[in-house]
Amino acid sequence: MREITAEIQSWPIAGAFTISRGAKTEANVVVATVSQNGLTGRGECVPYARYDENEKDVVAAIKAQQPAISDGMSRAELQRVMPRGAARNALDCALWDLEAKLAGKPAWELAGLSAPRALTTAYTLSLASPGDMREAALAAAKCPILKLKLGHGGDDDLARVEAVRGGAPNSVLIVDANEGWKPEDVLPLAREFARLGVSLIEQPVPAKEDEVLRGIESPVPLCADESAHGLEGMKRLVGLYDFINVKLDKTGGLTEALAVIRCAKLRKLRVMVGCMVATSLAMAPAMLAAQQADYVDLDGPLLLAKDRAPSLRYEGSLVYPPERELWG
Template structure:
């Protein structure tokens, strides 16, 4: 039977508004690919990101341009040169991995030459809000060992937010994420404040266009690139500016490039965070394979939804377990 490609845009309500320095949202809008062939089916999910000029309809349309190629037998290697890095390629790439796993009866981790995955501990995100509201949200999540704290409010209150969060969760490991929301005149001060409360890392403090400022910064704690890094080819230029890189499959354009990204990051001496956009368990499942080697894991997307895909990943507190074949891989 000839292959068949199905593309759908889905909306998943969030349990609460999710706010970062660039704005808020109350739902996760994802694009899901399903590729059927000879009684087997593989699926993948992506989260279009406005920061990179992506929209759900635009990403779905880009995937549709690949219909003839996919249904004629396009493979993962060919896909890398047919679509640019980004959400559309991620959904297709992960669907092709899943399809091969289903057709061969071999899990993706074996197909990729990776060790068998185990459960990992993920961060849980505290959205940007007033210091009091963030303290309240942190207290509600204080039993979680790792918290990602969204900052970059631009209102002069980030120092108060840091203090409020630390008081609310004195034992938690804190990952600070400014989402490009700081500027050069406050960078050193906020970095010192983050170090003073015992944060583990500061993620993307400056706009990507201002990376050069980090080269000469005396940093009291490590700095992680997110918006500044995409595929493996973007890694070398960040040497001396960042200590860690946030690997997100919606940026790399899928697991195939994610594997190359991980190798390249290690070759250049970077630590790795494996992160996500806000999506369902289908978005997280491929990233969990890469998270096995990461120093930081931020795959809490399903925990932020009011409901997840069924079947979904199993979360026990902050521990997330590998996908079953019924979901992916």
């Protein structure tokens, strides 16, 4: 019989992590385990208030699946009985990990994927004043890809990007507004950012208002994050965005994330695989999805004061596939 556990963990962030919606100094995650025959699979998720999630409700939702898990519920069945989101992500990834252990095979092989390789991840700079972001960029100037958290548009965000470009003249720049801009900001800022060599603009306007992007000829590609969750609604994104940001907490686990990536490619949408601020246990399954991504943003553990052990191996901006002691 399979047994479930779920617990809340808190991991301090190095300094603070600030986006247009606010700041936090710790990453609160939920870790789910599924055990069978003396073996245990683990999965980690990040409940996100933006999607009306909190840690206690996620723990309760995971534990509520104990009867079905005991009866041998498969990952395919899990997709049908739980809504996508953080709780399903933790359980889905725990089941992948357990299945790999029970089969004595790596998760990538069970998924029918090629052996994973090391990938270059973006490194995120928190929202701050232009001067502070320039200093952060100078410290991170050797990172090949920098992702900038921006504010509410206008001259302030332009000044931030100009400051970062000055501090990191050779880095690829991705900017992320986290829904903070007004529709009228998109084209003027995109034109300025093109001049500054920005490669991607992520979620410029609120998801509920993003129809305003249809038909806009932005000189910088646009990427859906808060507008892109799972397979439902993918068709609508065509014509609004050039990229989608696939995060396991949004898709409800690795199972749907892999399906979303396949669907995106069929619809000629390019892919970023991203993360919340979390430990290596959350990044490990995302590494399998990220093998097929155009951009990888799996720097969550690099933003923490301390990661869990065992952890992923990071060498500068290069992140290596998980060892089986960690996951999969």
